[in-house]
Amino acid sequence: MTDIGFDGRVAIVTGAGHGLGRQHALQLAARGARIVVNDLGGTVDGTGADAGPAQQVADEIKSAGGEAVANTDSVASQEGGEAIVQTALDAFGRVDIVVNNAGILRDKAFHNLTPDLLDPVLQVHLYGAFWVTLPAWKLMREQGYGRVVNTSSAAGLFGNFGQTNYGAAKMGLVGFTKALAQEGHKRNVLANVIAPGARTRMTEDLLGPMADSLDPEKVSPVVVYLASDQCDVTGQILSVAGGRVSRVVVAEPLGYYSKDLTPEQVRDNWDAIASLEDLIVPDNANEEIGQLLNVVNR
Ligand code: NAI
Numbered sequence: 001m002t003d004i005g006f007d008g009r010v011a012i013v014t015g016a017g018h019g020l021g022r023q024h025a026l027q028l029a030a031r032g033a034r035i036v037v038n039d040l041g042g043t044v045d046g047t048g049a050d051a052g053p054a055q056q057v058a059d060e061i062k063s064a065g066g067e068a069v070a071n072t073d074s075v076a077s078q079e080g081g082e083a084i085v086q087t088a089l090d091a092f093g094r095v096d097i098v099v100n101n102a103g104i105l106r107d108k109a110f111h112n113l114t115p116d117l118l119d120p121v122l123q124v125h126l127y128g129a130f131w132v133t134l135p136a137w138k139l140m141r142e143q144g145y146g147r148v149v150n151t152s153s154a155a156g157l158f159g160n161f162g163q164t165n166y167g168a169a170k171m172g173l174v175g176f177t178k179a180l181a182q183e184g185h186k187r188n189v190l191a192n193v194i195a196p197g198a199r200t201r202m203t204e205d206l207l208g209p210m211a212d213s214l215d216p217e218k219v220s221p222v223v224v225y226l227a228s229d230q231c232d233v234t235g236q237i238l239s240v241a242g243g244r245v246s247r248v249v250v251a252e253p254l255g256y257y258s259k260d261l262t263p264e265q266v267r268d269n270w271d272a273i274a275s276l277e278d279l280i281v282p283d284n285a286n287e288e289i290g291q292l293l294n295v296v297n298r
Helices: 017-028 053-062 078-092 114-143 164-187 207-214 221-226 263-268 270-276 285-296
Strands: 010-013 034-040 067-071 095-101 148-149 189-197 237-241 244-247
Touching: 010 017, 010 078, 017 034, 017 053, 017 095, 017 221, 017 244, 034 053, 034 078, 053 067, 078 114, 114 148, 114 164, 114 189, 148 164, 148 221, 164 189, 189 221, 221 237, 221 244, 263 270
Parallel strands: 010 034, 010 095, 034 067, 095 148, 148 189, 189 237
Antiparallel strands: 237 244
16 A cells, blocks of 8 residues: 555644644654644643644744745634634635644532533634534535544543533533544545543643653644545544544444333342443444344243
8 A cells, every 4th residue: 555645634732832733743744644633822721822833843844845824813713613613715726634632621629610611622622623623524525525623532432530511521522533434435535533542731730650651743644544545444533643543433232121210220230231241342322222132032
């Protein structure tokens, strides 16, 4: 097989002024993609704005011989999403790839949560992915080609103290991706989601002794593959950190069945309910019904 390349393709990478997004943009550009480097340029908690980071990364790509344009709109509104996609159209005339990566943190134990800690986190991560993807999606469907890569987190998939807001947004992106995958498949518009781990300004105080091995550039090869025309997977969740990549699944075992289920039966049959026997990994919601038929027909 030939190496993965992006001749003529146009990619939008959100939050590409720092950390993971910057690496995604640099690595896509190095393989020939023309890049919209989007970044609002605020702090980790999402306050402030600065045109510098997006411009710096766009300049870095151009000085390495690539093509890039900076954009500083926030992903967190419909107008912002439309402006980001319009930037791609104005500069390059098309959109083939959207990497939804922009993110902020406002961690707080749930009992102390206030609206200013919830709304911006949902708006940047979850709504942001909707607002940037939507106008691009319409173009991708029409042209019969597109790749969407979303960014979840172990905090969403598995839970993390102090991150109800962030975890809900990140698990929301899994649901978003799974539905997109089903809607886009027939038109060769594929959608996958990564749960990365990397040393960035967002995590530099959190990673401890692992930090040195978690360079963000070790995550981007997965994004490059998922964004490419050689990618033939969709609806997948991939955990990626420090050079390791692994599929993560939502799976369902056979479970316990009673025709006349009572609360006491639930209490008394916990072992059968929780047993991981006969796991299936449904590709869609309808396939999940299959486990009911399997157990009823047993
Ligand atoms: P980072 O803080 O270095 O990068 C995030 C970028 O998003 C920043 O450049 C920021 O300016 C930009 N941004 C924030 N709000 C924006 C908005 N409204 N519009 C446009 N841009 C905006 O952090 P990092 O670590 O590179 O994070 C990238 C993504 O990966 C985030 O979605 C994060 O939640 C996710 N992630 C990172 C992990 C890690 O270990 N670094 C772990 C799990 C998930």
